[in-house]
Amino acid sequence: MTHKRIAVVTGARQGIGLETSKALLSSGHFVVMVDRQQFDGAALVGADHAANILTHTLDVTDDNGIASLHQTINATLGKVSVLVNNAGISPKQADGRSSGILQLDPKEWAKVIEVNLTAVMRMCQTFIPDMQALKYGRIVSISSLAGRSKSVVAGPSYMASKAGVLGLTRAIAAEMGPFGITANCVAPGRILTEMALQAGEEVNRRYAEQIPVKRIGTPEEVGQAVAFLCAESSGFINGATIDINGGFFMS
Ligand SMILES: NC(=O)c1ccc[n+]([C@@H]2O[C@H](COP(=O)([O-])OP(=O)(O)OC[C@H]3O[C@@H](n4cnc5c(N)ncnc54)[C@H](O)[C@@H]3O)[C@@H](O)[C@H]2O)c1
Numbered sequence: 001m002t003h004k005r006i007a008v009v010t011g012a013r014q015g016i017g018l019e020t021s022k023a024l025l026s027s028g029h030f031v032v033m034v035d036r037q038q039f040d041g042a043a044l045v046g047a048d049h050a051a052n053i054l055t056h057t058l059d060v061t062d063d064n065g066i067a068s069l070h071q072t073i074n075a076t077l078g079k080v081s082v083l084v085n086n087a088g089i090s091p092k093q094a095d096g097r098s099s100g101i102l103q104l105d106p107k108e109w110a111k112v113i114e115v116n117l118t119a120v121m122r123m124c125q126t127f128i129p130d131m132q133a134l135k136y137g138r139i140v141s142i143s144s145l146a147g148r149s150k151s152v153v154a155g156p157s158y159m160a161s162k163a164g165v166l167g168l169t170r171a172i173a174a175e176m177g178p179f180g181i182t183a184n185c186v187a188p189g190r191i192l193t194e195m196a197l198q199a200g201e202e203v204n205r206r207y208a209e210q211i212p213v214k215r216i217g218t219p220e221e222v223g224q225a226v227a228f229l230c231a232e233s234s235g236f237i238n239g240a241t242i243d244i245n246g247g248f249f250m251s
Contacts, residue, residue, distance in 0.1 A: 004030040004052065006073065006080045007230065008127065010060050010119075011087030013039040015193030016142060019223030020084055025049040027227050029082060032073055034058050036087070060087045060119035070126050079130035082230050085120040085141040085165075088195075090158045096199040098155025109157045116161035121168055124183075128176060137181030138230040139172060141165050142222070143241065145189040149249045152190075152207055153199045162187075166241060173239030182238040184229045189245025190216040212247035 007024045011017035012033035021031045022045055032054045033041045041055035054077065058065045073080055091108050092098055099108065120141055131137025146154040147162025154162075165185060172183040190196055190207050196216065197204075208216050225242050228234060243249060 003078075004028060005082055006030050006032065006077050007082035007084065008032045008034060008069075008073070008080050008123075009084040009086055010034045010058075010123065012041070012055075013037055013044070015195065016188065016191060016219045016222045016226075017084075017086040018044055019219040020086060020226045021045060021053070021223075022049070023220075023223040023227035024082065024084075024230060025052055027231065029230070030054075030077065032056055032069075032077070032080075034060070034069065034087075036060070060123060061114050063122060066119075066122055066126050070130075074130070079134050080127045081131055081134050081136050082138045083123060083127045083131075083140075084226055084230070085123055085139070086226075087119065088116045088142060088161075090154055090195055090198070092153075092198050096203050097153060098158060101156050104156055112157035112161050113164070116158070117164040117168065120165055124168070124172055128172070128181065131176070131181045132179045135180045136232075137176065137179070138234070139169070139176075139181065139183040140226050140229045141169055141183070141185050142226075143169075143185040143187045145187050145243070145245050145249055148187050148241070148243065148251070152210075153203060169241075170239045177238055180235070182229075182235060184237055184239065185241040186222060186225050186229070187241050187243050187245070188217060188222050189243070189248045191219055191222055191244075192216050193219050210248065211245070215246065217244060217246060
């Protein structure tokens with residue numbers, strides 16, 4: 001490798017996206033950190049890595065915005081070889097739980113599917129041609145335990161969206177493998193980020209009691225697993241899902 005691989009990470013301002021960005025920087029990537037909210041990427045990743053990032057404000061549901069992100073990267077940096085689809089939402093009610101099937105608002109359903117699933121497909125459609133041209137690519141999407149099994153706190157829209165990401169990933173893995181492109185998922189269980197804090201401390205404490213390792217996970221632990229799947233040496237891992245849940249769900 002003569003130059004740095006260019007990676008795009010969505011939802012990179014905090015939580016799993018930020019820690020994934022840091023792990024990719026440590027493994028020698030240039031990282032385009034994308035988020036719908038403005039943020040100071042250099043301050044977040046620290047002085048050692050500040051020269052190897054570009055921050056970009058984008059709502060991943062904005063198709064024109066995705067196209068212009070792609071153009072900007074191609075014009076200023078080159079082709080993208082790593083894509084991490086991390087941006088996601090998990091709407092909760094006042095009690096920290098999600099709506100059940102009978103209360104579910106169709107608008108919430110549409111929004112969650114749009115952000116958590118459709119935008120992942122659009123990002124893949126946009127950046128896969130770069131990877132085809134490079135004959136190399138790594139796509140990692142953040143699914144969830146909620147897409148693999150039942151969920152303690154997430155509801156129908158979130159569970160369906162995250163299960164959809166697993167299916168989309170398998171389709172891409174099968175179709176793009178011949179181009180040197182792999183597509184994989186990580187499926188985190190409870191991870192201590194702002195998203196998990198929305199559910200409230202008591203919910204998280206009760207959750208931790210049921211996990212064999214007796215704690216909830218950290219975003220750093222997920223970021224490390226994502227960076228592993230993004231490595232050149234992970235080229236034979238394709239269409240796979242890594243569960244990161246402390247043993248709460250085993251398959
Ligand atoms: N925290 C957990 O327990 C957990 C468990 C399983 C899966 N996940 C998944 O991991 C991913 C990251 O979760 P997190 O816990 O770090 O969440 P978080 O809420 O802490 O961070 C999510 C980031 O994504 C950004 N974002 C949200 N919608 C966006 C959009 N439309 N366009 C661009 N950016 C957007 C937010 O601004 C935020 O910076 C999500 O896909 C989530 O579903 C989280």
